[in-house]
Amino acid sequence: xxxxxxxxxxxxxxxxxxxxxxxxxxxxxxxxxxxxxxxxxxxxxxxxxxxxxxxxxxxxxxxxxxxxxxxxxxxxxxxxxxxxxxxxxxxxxxxxxxxxxxxxxxxxxxxxxxxxxxxxxxxxxxxxxxxxxxxxxxxxxxxxxxxxxxxxxxxxxxxxxxxxxxxxxxxxxxxxxxxxxxxxxxxxxxxxxxxxxxxxxxxxxxxxxxxxxxxxxxxxxxxxxxxxxxxxxxxxxxxxxxxxxxxxxxxxxxxxxxxxxxxxxxxxxxxxxxxxxxxxxxxxxxxxxxxxxxxxxxxxxxxxxxxxxxxxxxxxxxxxxxxxxxxxxxxxxxxxxxxxxxxxxxxxxxxxxxxxxxxxxxxxxxxxxxxxxxxxxxxxxxxxxxxxxxxxxxxxxxxxxxxxxxxxxxxxxxxxxxxxxxxxxxxxxxxxxxxxxxxxxxxxxxxxxxxxxxxxxxxxxxxxxxxxxxxxxxxxxxxxxxxxxxxxxxxxxxxxxxxxxxxxxxxxxxxxxxxxxxxxxxxxxxxxxxxxxxxxxxxxxxxxxxxxxxxxxxxxxxxxxxxxxxxxxxxxxxxxxxxxxxxxxxxxxxxxxxxxxxxxxxxxxxxxxxxxxxxxxxxxxxxxxxxxxxxxxxxxxxxxxxxxxxxxxxxxxxxxxxxxxxxx
RNA sequence: GCCUCCUUAGCUCAAUGGUAGAGCGCCGCUUUUGUAAAGCGGGGGUUGCAGGUUCAAGUCCUGCAGGAGGCUCCA
Numbered sequence: 258x259x260x261x262x263x264x265x266x267x268x269x270x271x272x273x274x275x276x277x278x279x280x281x282x283x284x285x286x287x288x289x290x291x292x293x294x295x296x297x298x299x300x301x302x303x304x305x306x307x308x309x310x311x312x313x314x315x316x317x318x319x320x321x322x323x324x325x326x327x328x329x330x331x332x333x334x335x336x337x338x339x340x341x342x343x344x345x346x347x348x349x350x351x352x353x354x355x356x357x358x359x360x361x362x363x364x365x366x367x368x369x370x371x372x373x374x375x376x377x378x379x380x381x382x383x384x385x386x387x388x389x390x391x392x393x394x395x396x397x398x399x400x401x402x403x404x405x406x407x408x409x410x411x412x413x414x415x416x417x418x419x420x421x422x423x424x425x426x427x428x429x430x431x432x433x434x435x436x437x438x439x440x441x442x443x444x445x446x447x448x449x450x451x452x453x454x455x456x457x458x459x460x461x462x463x464x465x466x467x468x469x470x471x472x473x474x475x476x477x478x479x480x481x482x483x484x485x486x487x488x489x490x491x492x493x494x495x496x497x498x499x500x501x502x503x504x505x506x507x508x509x510x511x512x513x514x515x516x517x518x519x520x521x522x523x524x525x526x527x528x529x530x531x532x533x534x535x536x537x538x539x540x541x542x543x544x545x546x547x548x549x550x551x552x553x554x555x556x557x558x559x560x561x562x563x564x565x566x567x568x569x570x571x572x573x574x575x576x577x578x579x580x581x582x583x584x585x586x587x588x589x590x591x592x593x594x595x596x597x598x599x600x601x602x603x604x605x606x607x608x609x610x611x612x613x614x615x616x617x618x619x620x621x622x623x624x625x626x627x628x629x630x631x632x633x634x635x636x637x638x639x640x641x642x643x644x645x646x647x648x649x650x651x652x653x654x655x656x657x658x659x660x661x662x663x664x665x666x667x668x669x670x671x672x673x674x675x676x677x678x679x680x681x682x683x684x685x686x687x688x689x690x691x692x693x694x695x696x697x698x699x700x701x702x703x704x705x706x707x708x709x710x711x712x713x714x715x716x717x718x719x720x721x722x723x724x725x726x727x728x729x730x731x732x733x734x735x736x737x738x739x740x741x742x743x744x745x746x747x748x749x750x751x752x753x754x755x756x757x758x759x760x761x762x763x764x765x766x767x768x769x770x771x772x773x774x775x776x777x778x779x780x781x782x783x784x785x786x787x788x789x790x791x792x793x794x795x796x797x798x799x800x801x802x803x804x805x806x807x808x809x810x811x812x813x814x815x816x817x818x819x820x821x822x823x824x825x826x827x828x829x830x831x832x833x834x835x836x837x838x839x840x841x842x843x844x845x846x847x848x849x850x851x852x853x854x855x856x857x858x859x860x861x862x863x864x865x866x867x868x869x870x871x872x873x874x875x876x877x878x879x880x881x882x883x884x885x886x887x888x889x890x891x892x893x894x895x896x897x898x899x900x901x902x903x904x905x906x907x908x909x910x911x912x913x914x915x916x917x918x919x920x921x
Numbered sequence: 922g923c924c925u926c927c928u929u930a931g932c933u934c935a936a937u938g939g940u941a942g943a944g945c946g947c948c949g950c951u952u953u954u955g956u957a958a959a960g961c962g963g964g965g966g967u968u969g970c971a972g973g974u975u976c977a978a979g980u981c982c983u984g985c986a987g988g989a990g991g992c993u994c995c996a
Contacts, residue, residue, distance in 0.1 A: 371991095379925065473991030474924025481993045485924050488991070520932080529969080529987055585996060605996055639922050639994060648995080738996055762996080789996085826953045853952075854959075861957040875955055887956060 266319035282309040283459070286321045296323040298338045298458045306334055308404055308456045324495040331499065340365035342402060342457045343392075343467045343493035348372050349441055349449040350391035351489065354384075360451060361423040361477065361486055368503075369492025373475055375423065376487055385469040388489075392467060395441070399462030400448065403440040404455060412436030416452060423477070424452050466500035467493040515750075515804035516645040522809055522866060524800070524817065525646060534643040534650030536797060541817030544846055545803075546653075546796050548815050550631055552683065552913070553655050553793055556676055562627040562657055567609035569633055573599035579608040579767050580706065584739045590637045606632035607764070607789055610658040611771045614785070619775040624785060625665050629657035631796075646801030647756060655793035660773070660785040666718060669788055670763070671726045677746060677759055677792045684803065685915050689758070690731050692745045693723065697735030705739050706766040715765045716742045738789075740766040750805045758802055762789040809867045810889060813917070814910045820847040821868045822884075823859040825875035827851065832879040836872060836899055843903045845910070864889065869917070870906065886919060894919045 262278040266285060276285060282300030286293050286309070299306050299322040302313065306322060313319075324339075326332045344363040347370075352358045355378055363372035380388075407415070413436070416424045428436055431454070439457055442448025458464065468491060475488035494500040511517070519525050524542040531537060538546060554564070573592055576582045581589075585604065592599040603609065610628045619626065633653050642648050661669050674691075681689065696705045696712045705712070719742050723730050730744070737743055743762035747755055764787040774782040793799050803811070813819055820840050824833045830851050840847035850859045856873060863871040872884040877896075884902050886894040894917075897905070909918050 382926070471990060472925065475992045476923080479993070481923070485992075487924080490991080527987090533987070581996075588994085588996075607996085634996095636996080641922060641924095641992080642994065643988095740996085743996090757995085760996085823956090825955055828953075853954090855952095855954050856956055857954090858958050859956085864957060871956080873956065877955090885956080891957080893956075 264313065265316040266313070267317070269320050276313070278314055279312045281312060282307065282319075282321065285313070285319065289321070293321055293323070297321045298323060298335050298463060299456050301334065306338065306456050308402070309459050311404060311456075331494075335495065336493075337365050338456060338458050339464055339495060340370040340493045341455075342461065343464045343491060344370040344372050345402070345439060345441055345449075345451055345453070345457070346392050346395045346461055346464060346467075347388065347469065347489065347491050348374075348451060349395055350388050351376075351380075352449065353391055354387060359421050359423060362427065363451075369470065369490060371488050371490045373477075373486045373488050375484075380472045380487055380489060382472070388469050389467070392469075396461045396464050396467075399460050400442040401460040402457035403443055403445070404457075405438045405440060405445050405450070406435050407438075409434050409436055412438070412452075427452055463495075464493055465495040466497040467491060468500060468504070513805045513808045514645075515647070515801045518804050518809040519646065519801075522804075522817070524804065532650070533640060534638060534648070536646060536649055536651070542800065544817040545800055545811075545815060549655075549793060549796060549799065552680070553631070554629075556680065556792075557627075557629045557657065560627065560672060560676060561625075562629040565610065565613050565628045565630050567606060567613065567630060567632065568603075569635075570600045570602050571609065573601060575608045575612070576601055578770055579611070580739065580770060581605075581608070584704070588636050588638070590635055602635040603632070604634055604636045606630055606634065606654065606656045607658055607767065607787070608771075610656075611768065611773055611787075614658075614660055614768075614773050615771060619660075619773075619785075621662065621775055621777050621783075624775060625659050625661035625669050626785075627657060627659045632656045634795075646797045646804075647750070647754070649795075649797045652795035652797045654795050655791045655799075657790055659788040659790065660768070660775075661788070662775075662777075662783070663718075663786060666763075666786055666788075667722045667725070670719070670722050671728075673761055673788060673790045673792070674723075674726060674728050674744075676790075677761070680759075680792050681746075683913050683915075684806065686748060686758075686806065688749060690747045691723075691728060692736070692747055693719065693730045693732045694736035694738075694743045694745060695732065695734050696737040696742065700735060704735075705737060708766060711765045712737075712742075715763055719744075719763055738762045738764070740764045743789075748802060750802055756798060756802060758794045758799065759792045760789075760794065761791070763787075764789060811867070811869075812909075812913065812915050813869045813906065814913045816867075816869050817846065818848060818866060818868045819845050819910075820870045820872060820906065821863050821866075822847065822849040822851075822872045822874065823856065823863065824849075824851055825856050825873065827853065829874045829876065829879045832882075833874050836874065836884060839899055839903060840872075840906075843907060845903070845906055860887065863887075864891075870894075870902075872902065888917055888919065892917075 263275045264278050266274050266276055286297040297309055299309055301320040301322055302317040322334045322338060323332060324335045348360050348363055351374060355376055359375040361373035361375060413428055416428045437455060438450050439453045439455060440448050440450040441461060470490040470492055473488050474485045476485055477483040522541060523539045525536045525538050527536060589604045590602045592601050613628055614626060631653050635651050638648055638650050659669050695716050701707045701709055741763040743760060745757040746759040748758045749755055768787050769784050773785055775785055777783045822833050822837050824830055833849055833851055837847055837849045860871060867889055869889050871887040873887060874884060878884055883896050883898050885896045886902060888894050905919050
């Protein structure tokens with residue numbers, strides 16, 4: 258017990274324990290229990306994850322990091338450690354296989370880890386097994402991770418001597434007076450080592466299961482003007498079982514991919530001769546669009562919006578005036594020229610709507626003026642960005658612009674937020690984050706209009722409104738629109754990608770540029786504030802998201818094919834046709850399978866198409882005027898009279914129910 | 922836009938540099954069937970496109986297009 262000085266550690270249960278200064282996490286864990294000591298991967302001191310064998314020199318809240326938490330769930334901190342260490346092991350494997358490898362940066366990420374390397378040899382998928390085999394050897398050696406610290410100057414000398422520009426760069430960017438290195442083993446200078454902040458698991462043997470997943474290009478520092486590195490992705494878990502489960506989940510996610518389901522359910526298609534990013538909506542997609550528009554239009558009508566229509570193109574002058582051209586010409590399709598004038602295809606609807614505002618003299622009595630349009634827009638997205646329906650070049654936005662006074666802003670803005678929330682509730686979207694994006698000072702005059710005071714004023718107003726409305730938000734700097742702060746609603750698709758589904762922006766700049774004005778009560782001309790909003794975003798992205806959200810099992814109101822009629826034998830075809838007509842007369846999207854196949858095959862086909870209700874008609878039903886209802890997903894809902902079924906289905910549609918109201 | 926990989930029938934996938942195939946779907950006939958695939962037969966391809974190497978190219982090489990995974994971007 259050196260020096261005999263004591264420190265106090267507070268355990269997660271709140272109990273306080275005294276330990277000699279310089280004790281280690283391993284020693285503390287051992288004092289608590291054998292099992293805990295054996296399971297321990299690292300410790301947490303006041304929330305900071307640290308190596309198990311690093312001396313503890315101060316009093317702190319103390320927690321042992323283990324693979325599983327108390328609820329026997331995977332502990333994120335434990336995964337972080339094992340993946341961070343796996344990244345080092347993979348780096349060593351890569352260096353063994355290709356000694357000229359220059360290591361760049363290798364952090365743990367959400368689903369695993371990656372390591373960026375600079376290597377002329379292009380790593381191929383076939384070589385993953387080789388990399389894993391090399392990792393296997395290192396893991397089997399159970400070499401400890403040894404932390405070596407040295408003063409900054411000495412450390413800098415060391416990395417400079419190694420001659421790896423990336424490591425020198427990393428060292429220069431590292432915080433603090435001390436640089437730390439991790440040796441995979443006990444012999445610094447001899448065993449593999451890497452500049453690293455830590456922490457790591459005690460030894461390589463603790464990396465129970467790992468897999469090299471993919472290789473991709475990545476720019477150094479994420480800067481497209483810098484050279485491209487190879488990024489090798491991997492994942493790691495404590496046990497093979499956990500890894501297998503993870504891989505199975507990835508497979509499941511693939512089945513929900515909207516590109517796969519979109520094709521299987523004939524929702525949309527691409528055609529090379531039409532062009533990339535230009536989806537064709539098939540009738541099933543068209544039906545879904547109809548339903549979304551109905552939902553939006555109902556809410557907008559109730560909210561006092563008026564519908565407008567504007568052309569798909571306009572003169573260049575409009576975008577010069579709005580200020581879009583200098584900021585966004587790269588994202589617009591190049592202009593076409595006729596009669597000596599350049600015309601652009603519109604990438605957004607706002608300038609047109611501003612002109613609708615300007616089309617008539619406005620009084621304060623006209624405000625708030627809410628102009629809504631399902632406007633078609635075209636954006637020249639980079640080819641590498643296109644992604645199914647989620648990122649496209651032609652889109653239709655659930656757009657509206659609200660022109661209001663500063664006094665009206667708060668109410669209008671909150672009403673918009675409420676509309677978002679009520680729409681999301683309809684779809685059962687409960688995992689989302691509202692991101693409040695503000696400007697960055699550096700971007701003024703470049704990325705953002707150069708109105709520093711108006712920026713601060715508007716942002717403060719939005720922040721205050723969000724607070725008053727009790728709307729949970731996450732604030733992110735330097736992500737605003739060029740004309741004002743915005744609120745993005747982020748959601749996560751089943752593929753794990755993050756998307757902005759809806760967006761809502763406050764524009765203090767462009768109305769002024771358009772000289773938009775209303776006559777105030779005191780007879781002065783005032784510039785209105787403009788709120789841009791799109792709660793359902795674009796049809797393309799929203800439907801892409803919904804496909805994955807529901808895995809194609811849409812609620813009845815949204816399902817492109819709602820009901821299918823199937824007969825047992827062709828003796829019931831006449832009654833089947835009557836049923837089909839009755840369903841269609843009731844406004845239901847219904848079709849029929851009167852083929853000569855067996856009912857089993859018809860059931861399978863109906864399930865494959867994820868049709869919510871299959872009405873089976875046999876001799877008994879035909880005689881009684883009833884239908885045997887089968888709900889999607891092997892659910893027998895019994896025999897109902899045709900009238901009763903239609904009544905129930907209509908109710909389910911009209912309430913936009915998420916679940917079926919029919920029970921067996 | 923950048924990096925890597927991929928592209929064979931509508932879909933999922935086979936085919937040592939040596940005569941392009943299967944399953945499902947589609948069409949026809951038979952079957953008249955009660956809740957997850959009845960039987961038989963048929964049609965379907967300039968192997969993404971354009972060049973090149975070769976006696977011979979789906980297979981090797983080059984370019985282009987489209988797609989995938991990333992990076993960058995995203996009003």
